[in-house]
Amino acid sequence: MTAFRLRYGAEDVDLQQREQSFRGYFSLETLTLRHRLFEGGWSAPMRRELFQRGDAVGVLPWDPVKDQLVLIEQFRVGALRDGHSPWMLELVAGIVEAGESDSEVVHREAEEEAGCRLGRL
Structure with missing residues (x-):
């Protein structure tokens, strides 16, 4: 190859x-x-x-008990342009601020956006 x-x-x-x-x-x-x-x-x-917009990181949580992936629904102003719903299904994600690690961001965002605690990444 x-x-x-x-x-x-x-x-x-x-x-x-x-x-x-x-x-x-x-x-x-x-x-x-x-x-x-x-x-x-x-x-x-x-x-x-x-x-x-700076660096961002996302995670697709999996619930092993329910054997389901977790998505969130968020309002996105850009989606208003097509005339459909401006609420989008998305990964849990966030923008990395100065001094933060990717891991810290996805753990924080999982709790804030989905109300879940992540296990191992």
Whole structure:
């Protein structure tokens, strides 16, 4: 089996400008950049928005007594756009804050969102 190797890396992007466009619960940056092309040379400069929300971690709890997986139902404002319910079935998940481990986050979120204590991960 042959290992897949990426042809390009971060050094193949020329970041020309980065500006903070919005800062709230999430943040949005506007980047001006160009990148290498497969046929050689560089793309024309382009502007792209970069949505930043930080790292997140999720867990899919399993109840061994009931032999069932645990999902949660949460309101998501983005789901309003399709005209259906904005309440979504999801994994238990949370955003990792500074100084927290992934394990700490999923244990905390499991108790907060699903009312369950996790065993081993």
